[in-house]
Amino acid sequence: MSDAIERPPGFTYRSDLKRQSRLCCEQLPVERLAERFGTPLYVYSARAIRERVRAFDHAFKDIEHTICYSVKANSNLAVLRLLGELGCGFDVVSGGELARVLAVRRAEKVVFSGVGKAAQEMEAAVRAKILLFNVESASELRVLEACAARLKSTASVALRVNPDVPADTHPYISTGLEKHKFGVPVCEARELYARAARSPHLRVAGISVHIGSQITNPTPFSAASQRVAEIVGELRRDGHTILYVDVGGGLGIPYQQQREEFSHLVRAYAEAVIAPLQGLGVKLLVEPGRSIVGPAGALLTRVLYRKANGGKKFIVVDAAMNDLIRPALYQAEHEIVPVEMARRAPEIVDIVGPVCESGDFFARARSLPAVAEGELLAILDAGAYGMALASNYNSRARPAEVMVEGKTAKLIRRRETIAELIRLERAN
Numbered sequence: 001m002s003d004a005i006e007r008p009p010g011f012t013y014r015s016d017l018k019r020q021s022r023l024c025c026e027q028l029p030v031e032r033l034a035e036r037f038g039t040p041l042y043v044y045s046a047r048a049i050r051e052r053v054r055a056f057d058h059a060f061k062d063i064e065h066t067i068c069y070s071v072k073a074n075s076n077l078a079v080l081r082l083l084g085e086l087g088c089g090f091d092v093v094s095g096g097e098l099a100r101v102l103a104v105r106r107a108e109k110v111v112f113s114g115v116g117k118a119a120q121e122m123e124a125a126v127r128a129k130i131l132l133f134n135v136e137s138a139s140e141l142r143v144l145e146a147c148a149a150r151l152k153s154t155a156s157v158a159l160r161v162n163p164d165v166p167a168d169t170h171p172y173i174s175t176g177l178e179k180h181k182f183g184v185p186v187c188e189a190r191e192l193y194a195r196a197a198r199s200p201h202l203r204v205a206g207i208s209v210h211i212g213s214q215i216t217n218p219t220p221f222s223a224a225s226q227r228v229a230e231i232v233g234e235l236r237r238d239g240h241t242i243l244y245v246d247v248g249g250g251l252g253i254p255y256q257q258q259r260e261e262f263s264h265l266v267r268a269y270a271e272a273v274i275a276p277l278q279g280l281g282v283k284l285l286v287e288p289g290r291s292i293v294g295p296a297g298a299l300l301t302r303v304l305y306r307k308a309n310g311g312k313k314f315i316v317v318d319a320a321m322n323d324l325i326r327p328a329l330y331q332a333e334h335e336i337v338p339v340e341m342a343r344r345a346p347e348i349v350d351i352v353g354p355v356c357e358s359g360d361f362f363a364r365a366r367s368l369p370a371v372a373e374g375e376l377l378a379i380l381d382a383g384a385y386g387m388a389l390a391s392n393y394n395s396r397a398r399p400a401e402v403m404v405e406g407k408t409a410k411l412i413r414r415r416e417t418i419a420e421l422i423r424l425e426r427a428n
């Protein structure tokens, strides 16, 4: 078996006996998955997820830490179960995500983030006895206290502070500046901590930050950590117990061809985060989402039609923006490869879906080996914010999801049916 292109460890081209090179997920040719489960199809590699969690754990080995996987990146129950088995906790941002975690795991390592937690959602989390609430405003703190009081319980809180650190990423996924809706300005945090400390139903337990997503430069993480370390000192001088420092998520992944070794990237990230906090005796919570599951998943799609408008060539595929909205929403550039790697000349094409929007594209003016109608393409690095952001726009049923482990594939979410899409509606 010769590997023409290494895409470690999840997706690799392998040559079969006829010397044809085909894209595999672990030991399985993805073509077989497409035949068995149809397209568009999300395929995840369990081994890739496992190895990425291991790389994280290793990078943070010098400090007591818990990886609280950010559920919003990919919330499939099988993904959550696998991560739970690997020792991960979870970062949830809604009652729905909490319910997903509770379907597979206890809540002892769950942190609850988000700027708009409803009282009902917080009650469910207090009942489940989660580890930590990351509170984002004075009003939220008041509502949480009332919830805990009603349930005759105590909620552990951290304030999410806004460190006012620029993150150098897409504006939609940058969150750590004062102009953003997230967190509490540092100058207000002390007063809120004092208020929390006076309540018999709240327990001050930590501090949290999250500066944004898809950040590959360690400098902003280091700046945020430094800011947090200073605040931990001040809060302790005020008499608060600050046991947990939740540094959020946001480590980016390279979406283009040149793949840096993940262990290097995560090590540089860990060093930037840990250095300012070393010696404070805190327990670190890290909330990676994308960097754990992104490269572990691909979206398989079949070429429906080739067409040309004027001089421009289009490849129309059966997946669309409703299945993977990242290119339309964030100008994301996913690498797209033919599943069968035969030698052929490249051409410049737009790869587009069937949805009635010009924003429905996966790539524009992209060089791709000339593919035929009926062929399969794989859109890589689609494991995070892919299925999680999928919708039913154009009344399209969302894709099925498959988890591969070695030579076996498990259907972890079957394809929706059109009947399911309309079941909740009444025509009269």
Ligand SMILES: *Cc1c(COP(=O)(O)O)cnc(C)c1O
Pocket (backbone or CB within 6 Å): 070, 072, 073, 091, 113, 114, 210, 212, 213, 214, 248, 249, 250, 251, 287, 288, 289, 290, 291, 384
């Ligand atoms: C989105 C989010 C994360 C995860 O971000 P990634 O970029 O996927 O690592 C972590 N924490 C919070 C509070 C978030 O909002």
